[in-house]
Amino acid sequence: MASVVNENGCGGATEPTQPREEPDRGAARWGPQHAGARELASLYSPGKRCQEWISVILCFSLMAFNFIHLLANFNLGHTWSILLGIVAGILTADFASGLVHWGADTWGSVDLPIFGKAFIRPFREHHIDPTAITRHDFIETNGDNCMLTIVPLANMAFNVLTLSPAEIYHIYPWYCYLFALAIFVTLTNQIHKWSHTYFGLPRWVVFLQDCHIILPRKHHRIHHVSPHETYFCITTGWLNYPLEKLGFWRTLEDLIQSVTGEKPRADDMKWAHKVK
Ligand SMILES: [Zn+2]
Numbered sequence: 001m002a003s004v005v006n007e008n009g010c011g012g013a014t015e016p017t018q019p020r021e022e023p024d025r026g027a028a029r030w031g032p033q034h035a036g037a038r039e040l041a042s043l044y045s046p047g048k049r050c051q052e053w054i055s056v057i058l059c060f061s062l063m064a065f066n067f068i069h070l071l072a073n074f075n076l077g078h079t080w081s082i083l084l085g086i087v088a089g090i091l092t093a094d095f096a097s098g099l100v101h102w103g104a105d106t107w108g109s110v111d112l113p114i115f116g117k118a119f120i121r122p123f124r125e126h127h128i129d130p131t132a133i134t135r136h137d138f139i140e141t142n143g144d145n146c147m148l149t150i151v152p153l154a155n156m157a158f159n160v161l162t163l164s165p166a167e168i169y170h171i172y173p174w175y176c177y178l179f180a181l182a183i184f185v186t187l188t189n190q191i192h193k194w195s196h197t198y199f200g201l202p203r204w205v206v207f208l209q210d211c212h213i214i215l216p217r218k219h220h221r222i223h224h225v226s227p228h229e230t231y232f233c234i235t236t237g238w239l240n241y242p243l244e245k246l247g248f249w250r251t252l253e254d255l256i257q258s259v260t261g262e263k264p265r266a267d268d269m270k271w272a273h274k275v276k
């Protein structure tokens with residue numbers, strides 16, 4: 001099993017490890033020139049771009065609306081339950097990021113109708129060209145995660161408009177949990193992008209990484225060791241160590257393989273070995 005992780009000295013991101021079998025002399029083994037990476041990048045379509053734009057606009061509008069209403073209904077009596085709600089929301093977002101990332105890395109294929117090209121493609125591209133994410137703009141980086149939180153945020157907005165003040169007071173800590181969860185789910189890929197960016201990051205981002213409030217760069221490198229089988233949580237990374245100690249992902253993979261007969265990461269390996 002390959003186990004070397006190199007840092008890109010000039011561009012600013014971690015590199016994946018080499019596939020175990022050398023594909024071809026002269027063929028790029030990772031990065032934007034890798035044959036698989038070029039093909040995957042070409043599958044990014046205008047329709048997909050449109051879906052991302054709509055998702056970003058709706059999500060951030062709803063987020064601002066809910067934030068203003070949460071502030072307007074703030075009550076000091078809830079301080080501890082608010083803090084608890086926020087921490088629980090962040091932990092849930094970290095676990096969800098791990099689950100989705102693990103699912104997309106480990107199972108399915110780019111060849112699946114619609115879903116494959118739209119949602120599995122970026123995960124395959126990321127393993128063979130980890131620097132690509134640093135070249136994605138705000139819309140491409142955050143579009144899919146914004147789409148995930150639109151419905152819960154819209155539901156929250158509807159409730160704050162229709163519930164009585166007494167009902168809002170009662171449910172307030174739960175909404176803080178949901179709002180923290182929605183914010184961290186929405187920002188997961190932005191945080192992930194920052195974990196691959198080695199130059200030009202704002203100081204406050206580096207500070208949050210150094211305090212491990214968001215995914216630190218060094219921490220995320222562990223995932224980029226081929227065959228990409230651990231440290232899937234990419235929001236804060238708080239759950240990576242405990243889940244690894246528990247053998248959580250391995251157990252889940254063994255279970256799924258025993259039921260379906262599917263081999264974990266088969267499609268990921270196929271793209272890593274692509275030479276033309
Ligand atoms: Zn991955």
Ligand SMILES: [Zn+2]
Pocket residue numbers: 126130192196220224
């Ligand atoms: Zn990554």
